[in-house]
Amino acid sequence: MFGEWLKLIITINSVINFLLLLGMVFLERKKPENIIAWLTVLTFLPIIGFILYIIFGSGLSLRTRRMIRKKSICERDIIRNIDGISSLDEAKIDSVVGSNSELVTLCYSYGSYPLPGNDVKFFTDGNSTIEALKNDILSAQKTINIEYYIFGNDKTGKEFMQLLCQKAREGVEVKLIYDSIGSRKAPRRFFRQLEKAGGKIGEFFPPFMHIRLINLKVNYRNHRKIVVIDGKIGYTGGINIRDDHMGLDKKLHPWRDTHLRVEGSGVYALQNIFLDDWRYCTKDTTPPRLYLENGYFPSPRICGNATIQVVSSGPDSQVPKIKETFVKMITTAKKRIYIETPYFIPDETFMAAMRIAVNSGVDVRILVPSVPDKHTVYLATLSYLKEMSELGVKIYLHKGFLHSKVILVDDDLLSVGTCNTDNRSFSLNFENTVIMYSKELNAQHQKIIEEDMKNSQCVGLKYFQKKKWITKMLQAVMRLLSPLF
Numbered sequence: 138m139f140g141e142w143l144k145l146i147i148t149i150n151s152v153i154n155f156l157l158l159l160g161m162v163f164l165e166r167k168k169p170e171n172i173i174a175w176l177t178v179l180t181f182l183p184i185i186g187f188i189l190y191i192i193f194g195s196g197l198s199l200r201t202r203r204m205i206r207k208k209s210i211c212e213r214d215i216i217r218n219i220d221g222i223s224s225l226d227e228a229k230i231d232s233v234v235g236s237n238s239e240l241v242t243l244c245y246s247y248g249s250y251p252l253p254g255n256d257v258k259f260f261t262d263g264n265s266t267i268e269a270l271k272n273d274i275l276s277a278q279k280t281i282n283i284e285y286y287i288f289g290n291d292k293t294g295k296e297f298m299q300l301l302c303q304k305a306r307e308g309v310e311v312k313l314i315y316d317s318i319g320s321r322k323a324p325r326r327f328f329r330q331l332e333k334a335g336g337k338i339g340e341f342f343p344p345f346m347h348i349r350l351i352n353l354k355v356n357y358r359n360h361r362k363i364v365v366i367d368g369k370i371g372y373t374g375g376i377n378i379r380d381d382h383m384g385l386d387k388k389l390h391p392w393r394d395t396h397l398r399v400e401g402s403g404v405y406a407l408q409n410i411f412l413d414d415w416r417y418c419t420k421d422t423t424p425p426r427l428y429l430e431n432g433y434f435p436s437p438r439i440c441g442n443a444t445i446q447v448v449s450s451g452p453d454s455q456v457p458k459i460k461e462t463f464v465k466m467i468t469t470a471k472k473r474i475y476i477e478t479p480y481f482i483p484d485e486t487f488m489a490a491m492r493i494a495v496n497s498g499v500d501v502r503i504l505v506p507s508v509p510d511k512h513t514v515y516l517a518t519l520s521y522l523k524e525m526s527e528l529g530v531k532i533y534l535h536k537g538f539l540h541s542k543v544i545l546v547d548d549d550l551l552s553v554g555t556c557n558t559d560n561r562s563f564s565l566n567f568e569n570t571v572i573m574y575s576k577e578l579n580a581q582h583q584k585i586i587e588e589d590m591k592n593s594q595c596v597g598l599k600y601f602q603k604k605k606w607i608t609k610m611l612q613a614v615m616r617l618l619s620p621l622f
Contacts, residue, residue, distance in 0.1 A: 173617075174617060177617060215405070215409055215425060215428070215429070215434060216250045216252075216405055216409075216434075219405065219429065219434050219436070219437065236469075236549075237469070237549065237550055237574050239465070239469070240462070240465050240466060240469065240550070240572070241446065241574070243461070243462065243465050244446045244448050244458075244462055244572060245446075247448060247456070247458045247462075249406065249446040249447060249448045249449075249572075250405075250406065250446065251444055251445075251446050251574075252401070252402040252403045252405065252406060252444065252445055252446070253401075253402065253443075253444040254401045254402055254437065254438070254439040254440060254441065254442070254443075254444075255399055255400065255401030255402065255403040255440060255441050255442075255443040255444070255445050256399070256400045256401055256440040256441030256443070257397055257398070257399055257400075257403075257441065257443050257445070257571075257573060257575075257578055258397065258398045259395065259396075259397050259553070259578075259581065259582060259585065260374070260376070260394075260395070260396040260397065260398070261393065261394065261395060261585060262383075262384065262391075262392065262393070262394060263293075263376050263382040263383040263384060263392060263394060264383055264384070266372075266374075266376050266394075266396045267293070267297070267376075267378075267383065269398060270364060270372055270398075271297075271300060273366050273370050273372075273398075274300055274301070274304060274364075274366060275300070275304075276366075277304055277309050277366045277367055278309070278367055279309065279310065279367050279368075279432055280309065280310045280311075280312075280365075280366070280367055280368065280432070280433065281301065281304060281309055281310070281311045281312070281364070281365075281366055281367075282312045282363070282364070282365045282366075282408065282411045282412075282415070283301070283311070283312065283313045283314070283363070283364050284313075284314040284315075284359070284361050284362065284363040284364075284411050284414060284415075285313075285314070285315055285316070285319075285320070285361075285362050285377055285378050286315075286316045286319035286320075286358065286359060286360045286361065286362060286377055286555075287316070287319040287320055287377035287378065287379050287382075288313075288315045288319075288320045288323060288328075288377070288378045288379070289320070289322065289323060289377070289378055289379030289380060290322060290323035290324065290327045291379060291380045292380055292385075293378055293379055293380050293382070293383050293385075294323065294327075294378050294379060294380075297378050298327070298330065298331065301313065301331055301334075301336060302330060302331055302333075302334035302336070303334075305331060305334040305335040305336035306334050306335060308335075310336075310337075311331065311334075311335070311336035311337070312336065312337045312338075312339070312411075312415060313328065313331055313336060313337070313338045313339070314338075314339045314340075314341055314359070314411070314414055314415060314418060315328065315338070315339075315340060315341065316340075316341045316342070316358050316359040316360070317340050317341060317342050317343050317344060318342075318355055318358050319358060319359075319360070319377070328340075337419070339414075339415055339418040339419040340418060341358075341359040341414065341418045341567075342357060342358070342359070342418075343418075356565055357452050357565055357566070357567075358565070358566050358567070359414065359566070359567040360555050360556075360562065360566040360567060360568050361373070361410065361414070361449075361555050361567055361568060361569050362374060362375070362376065362377060362396075362555055363407050363410060363411050363569065365404060365407050365408045365411055367432075367435070368404060368405075368408055368432060368433050368434055368435045369400065369404060369435060369438070370398065370399070370400050370404060371398070371399040371400075371403065371404040371407040371408070372396065372397070372398050372399070373396070373397060373399075373407060373447075373553075373554060373555065373569060373571060374394065374395050374396030374397050374542070374553055374554065374555065375394045375395055375396060375540045375541055375542050375555065376394050376396045376540075382394065382540070388508070389508060389510055389537065389538040390537055390538075391536070391537040391538075392537065392538050392540060393506075393535060393537060393538065393539045393540065393541060393589065394539075394540040394541055395477070395540075395541035395542065395543050395553055395585075396553075397553050397571065399445070399571070400438075400440040400441070401437070401438065401439070401440035401441055401443075402437040402438075403443075403445040403447065403571070405434055405437075406445075406446070406447035407447060407569075408433055408434060410447065410449050410569055412428060412433070413449075414567070442575065442577065443573055443574070443575040443577070443578055444573075444574045444575070445571055445572060445573050445574070446571075446572045447569055447570070447571050447572070448462050448569065448570055448572060449567070449568065449569040450556075450563075450567075450568055450569075451566065451567035451568065452564065452565055452566075452567070453567075457563045457564055459554075459556045459562070459563065459568055459569075459570055460484075460486070460487065460563040460564075462552075462570070462572065463487065463544060463552070463558075464486060464487060464490045466544060466546050466550060466552065466572075467487075467490040467491060467493075467494050467544075467546070468490050468493060468494070469546070469550075470494050470499045470546045470547055471499065471547055472499065472500065472547045472548070473499065473500040473501075473502075473545070473546070473547060474491075474494055474499055474500070474501045474502070474544070474545070474546055475502050475504070475543070475544070475545040475583070475586050476501075476502070476503045476504065476543070476544050476545075476558060477504045477505075477539060477541040477542070477543040477544075477586065477589065478503070478504075478505060478539075478541070478542055478543075478557050478558040478559075479505065479506055479510070479538070479539055479540050479541075479542075479557060480505075480511075480514050480515075480518055480557045480558065480559040480561075481503060481505055481518045481521050481522060481525075481558050481559070482514065482517050482518060482521060482558070482559035482560055482561075483521060483558055483559070483560075484560060484563070487558070487563075488521075488524070491525065491528070491530070492528060495528045495529050495530060496528075500531075501525075501529075501530045501531070502530065502531040502532075502533065502590070503522065503525060503530055503531070503532055503533065504533040504535055504539060504541075504586070504589055504590065504593060505518060505522065505532070505533070505534060505535065505539060506534070506535055506537065506538045506539040506540075507534035507535060507536055507537070507593075507594065508537055508538050509538075510538060513615050514559070514615075516608070516611050516612045516615040516616075517612065517615040517616050519601065519604075519612055520612040520613065520615065520616040521616070522601070523598070523601035523612075526596070526597060526598045526600075526601060527598060531595060532595070532596050532597075532600075533589070533590055533593035533594065533595050533596075534593055534594045534596055535589055535592060535593040536592050536593065536594075539589070541553075542554055542555060542556055542557055542558075542562075542570070543582065543586070545579060545582055545583060545586060547579075548576055548579055548580070549574060549575060549576045549579050550572070550573075550574065550579065551572070551573040551575070551578055551579050551582055552570050552571065552572050552573070553570065553571055553573070553582075554568065554569050554570025554571055555568050555569055555570065556568040556569070556570050
């Protein structure tokens with residue numbers, strides 16, 4: 138009897154796996170590496186693997202993708218209607234960004250407008266970021282739009298929430314978006330206090346029936362960190378509103394991160410991304426023209442010399458826009474490529490671009506943390522770094538935890554944002570990054586990275602070869618499963 142039941146279970150499991158395979162190939166059109174990773178899980182973890190796939194593997198429904206696209210506002214259409222901003226033709230683009238015109242054109246094809254006249258300031262830790270942000274929020278007159286992957290119910294989060302409630306009571310229009318998974322440790326009553334003060338909140342991909350343990354979109358997260366104040370000042374980067382990002386976690390201390398403050402026309406792009414997400418998660422039906430009339434996109438001011446583009450991407454699009462932007466940046470490099478990322482788990486396209494750069498004589502350096510926050514992801518990272526080291530890439534392990542998401546290329550190209558160098562950020566998360574075409578900003582950040590190198594251990598191939606056999610085996614397994622992270 139037991140044997141017959143076992144045969145039945147095996148047969149049912151095989152049929153389910155086959156149907157899932159058909160769905161991955163023909164309906165979701167997953168990448169081959171994703172399919173292989175899931176087939177490994179389904180084969181070695183029968184039944185459990187199916188449950189894991191339902192929770193973590195199934196793609197966004199067609200209905201959800203259509204709803205996100207329906208609510209989105211085309212950045213170019215908004216910006217073209219702002220007084221003082223006109224469409225840039227190819228000749229104008231060349232004069233603004235020089236040799237990077239092909240990258241500008243690529244990002245423009247993704248809907249990202251090249252915006253000149255920006256002042257950009259960098260922050261390298263949580264405390265200085267939050268202090269500057271609080272000062273700007275205190276000065277807000279009309280609107281404060283905030284979007285965070287993690288908004289903690291801790292000392293940092295409570296102080297920040299009190300400030301937002303204060304501004305809402307003063308009559309400033311405050312809107313807050315938080316990600317359901319990233320902010321899962323903060324109870325809803327924590328966010329409702331902003332509503333009671335007169336603000337508005339939106340939860341991105343809320344769980345089924347508001348039961349935190351039941352969320353069929355758990356694998357798709359809004360990883361963005363955006364603040365826009367009065368439509369004139371914008372913030373984005375790696376820092377969330379939580380104590381550990383302020384360096385208060387002893388295990389992940391010191392916490393090294395990169396955030397930036399933008400003042401100028403580039404804020405329009407951050408505002409546009411926020412409004413897209415707000416319209417989706419709150420079902421807002423405000424006509425886009427009213428955003429122009431109500432001061433969300435004020436007349437542009439020339440605040441600096443930097444031209445920037447803000448590229449956004451997410452699982453609602455079939456095109457991995459940020460990844461392709463990074464690949465284009467890497468393949469155009471002539472002198473140097475410096476990458477700072479907490480996780481280095483690229484796909485084959487990204488790896489091929491890196492190989493081409495190294496073999497072309499480009500100085501390629503990768504900085505990652507020496508202290509991991511996610512051990513499984515770190516094991517996969519070490520596997521890819523070993524391969525990079527074999528090519529001749531210089532690998533640096535930064536003391537403490539490095540959370541920066543930075544790519545610096547040559548003398549006039551720089552990217553800072555929310556996107557890690559891994560499959561999750563490229564394909565599964567909603568992300569954004571700021572591309573800066575500026576020799577001045579590039580030089581500033583090159584000095585920051587060089588200082589990071591001084592606070593890092595430069596490791597060669599021997600470092601990876603000396604790892605214990607069990608570690609190497611786990612690295613191989615995690616690398617195989619890395620498309621699922």
